[in-house]
Amino acid sequence: MNWYLKFIFNSSQVRIQLTETESHFPEILSLLIYDGEMPVDPIQDLTHDHADLNRRALELAGLLQQLQRASGSPRDLLEPLIEFRELLFLHFAREEEGLFPFVSSAVPALEPMIHTMASGHDAICGGLARMIHVATIGGDIATVMGVFERFEQTYAEHARSEASLLASVALALTSEQRHELAALVAGL
Ligand SMILES: [Fe+2]
Ligand SMILES: [Fe+2]
Numbered sequence: 001m002n003w004y005l006k007f008i009f010n011s012s013q014v015r016i017q018l019t020e021t022e023s024h025f026p027e028i029l030s031l032l033i034y035d036g037e038m039p040v041d042p043i044q045d046l047t048h049d050h051a052d053l054n055r056r057a058l059e060l061a062g063l064l065q066q067l068q069r070a071s072g073s074p075r076d077l078l079e080p081l082i083e084f085r086e087l088l089f090l091h092f093a094r095e096e097e098g099l100f101p102f103v104s105s106a107v108p109a110l111e112p113m114i115h116t117m118a119s120g121h122d123a124i125c126g127g128l129a130r131m132i133h134v135a136t137i138g139g140d141i142a143t144v145m146g147v148f149e150r151f152e153q154t155y156a157e158h159a160r161s162e163a164s165l166l167a168s169v170a171l172a173l174t175s176e177q178r179h180e181l182a183a184l185v186a187g188l
Pocket of ligand 1: 046050091095162
């Protein structure tokens with residue numbers, strides 16, 4: 001079966017045929033499209049991180065599908081999973097040590113959202129840790145796929161909520177605060 005993505009661009013309807021991986025993981029695909037609409041200033045670095053992380057999540061999904069089809073070993077996923085984990089940990093640190101405390105203090109009304117974001121990080125790390133464990137012990141590829149499917153949902157929900165948070169932050173901060181935040185995030 002062929003899957004297509006239809007959207008309106010410059011008042012014209014565009015139709016793009018999706019790859020098999022893209023059609024199986026629409027949540028991550030929707031993030032790649034959404035990336036283009038995210039605010040770029042003052043937290044440009046963070047939004048760049050998101051675009052890169054989302055692409056890697058989709059690549060991981062593709063590799064996982066290939067291995068499942070070829071009855072491959074989850075050990076082949078170990079390296080890309082660890083690489084993904086390191087990038088995610090760095091990104092989460094930039095948010096939890098830079099963005100989140102800054103926003104909580106500058107815009108207290110956003111504090112409940114910040115708590116939800118931090119809990120989302122823990123859930124994402126939990127899914128990744130489980131996939132890395134199964135890959136390390138050479139377990140069942142179907143187990144990794146099961147964890148990945150739940151991971152995808154959590155990851156996509158988190159990315160969407162965070163895009164909305166970043167949009168609120170971008171609107172709420174003064175230009176002085178934007179500079180201060182940019183310097184803080186760049187240093188992490
Ligand atoms: Fe993020
Ligand atoms: Fe985050």
